[in-house]
Amino acid sequence: MTALAIGIGLVIGALVGLLGGGGSILAVPALVYLAGQDLQQAVATSLLVVGITSVVAVLPRLRERQISWRIGLLFGSAGAVTAFAGAAVNRVLPEAVTLSLFAALMVGAGVRLLQDKAATGTACTVDDGRVNWRRCLPRTLAGGLVVGFLTGLLGVGGGFLIIPVLVLALGLSMPTAIGTSLVVVAINSAAGFTAHAGEATLDVPVTVAFTAAAVVSAVAAGRLGARVDTDRLRRWFAWLVLVVAAVIATRLLVDLLT
Template sequence: MIALSIGSGLVIGALVGLLGGGGSILAVPALVYLAGQDLQQAVATSLLVVGVTSVVAVLPRLRERQINWRIGLLFGAAGAATAFTGAAVNRVLPDELTLALFAVLMVVAGVRMLQEKPATGTACAIDGGRVNWRRCLPRTLAGGLVVGFLTGLLGVGGGFLIIPVLVLALGLPMPTAIGTSLVIVSLNSAAGFAAHAGEMTLDVPVTVAFTAAAVVSALAAGRLGATLDTNWLRRWFAWLVLVVAGVIAVQVTVDLLT
């Protein structure tokens, strides 16, 4: 089980470091189906692992100045406010329904990433490729509120949802969107974990192994991702998300029938 946790952590850390998120959407299924955790425990562990990994993955991008701090902090603060509501809803939903919602979200995210175009939006952009954060404040807060709720509900940092919002709605260049997403995921994950804290006991060996592997992988991937064209990797990841969604859907169907 420790070996599986390390292997999963390496994959999740690489995705977070390269894409500014996305690892959390695989972390919960990995913890449930590979590490044998129940859903509540997997959600809390996922939030801790992805939050720590995102903080580490920010470091290589600080040097490249690939972070829009105003948008990141505003988006993250809005998400922190609704993460507690999502966690409260999570506690009253049956596990099968939560996993089914998770699979639906994965399908939507996977299809969205396959359709994503490399061009950035211009709705909030001003001269010089910068972003008018005041003009985009309503979109920033709305996106944060939605992603924060999903963070608390499903145990995902939301990077796979944050990136399209930052690029297509706010007009951030892809490298800046990835760095900014890491800041937002860190804040969302911290709020989501706080919302779930006290509800369950973490599996310390699995959590430590998973987190350590993810951190090492995120550092290595972050250095590479600061200069790498991630469009091809995003498409590959989209197909992986769709496959995992199918596996979850089959497993939930089997559980309901048995």
């Protein structure tokens, strides 16, 4: 089980380091179906591991100044509030319903990632590069509130949702969106883990192995990120997300019929 956790951690860390998120959308089903954890334990473990990994992954981007700190902190703070509401809803929903929502969200994310790259938005930018808060603030807060709720409900850090919002709605460049997303994911994961911490007991050896592997992988991936074709990687990740969603849907259908 520890070896399996290390393998999962290496994959999750690489995704977080390269894409600024996306790890938790695979971590939860991997922990449920491969590691045999129940949903509450998988959600809490995923949030802890992805949160720590995001903090580590943001460090290489500090030198490149690829983080919009004010947008990231506002987005993350708004999400921290609604993460507790999402966790409250999670406690009353049947596990099958939660996993069905998770699979549906994965399909939506996968399809979105496969779409051709759209034009960058301009909501937050003006000619001299300063932030136009009159247009940017409402979108930043709205995006943060929605992603934070999904973080608490489904145990996802939300990077695969945050980056499209930062690029298409707020107008950040892709490198800055990835760095800013790591800040938001760290904040959202911390809030989501706090909301779920009392509901599940962590498997300490698995969690430590998972976290260590993810951190090492995230650091290595972050250093390689500048030399990787991110569009190709995004497409590969999209297909992987869709395959995992299909596996979850199949398992749920089999459980329903048996």
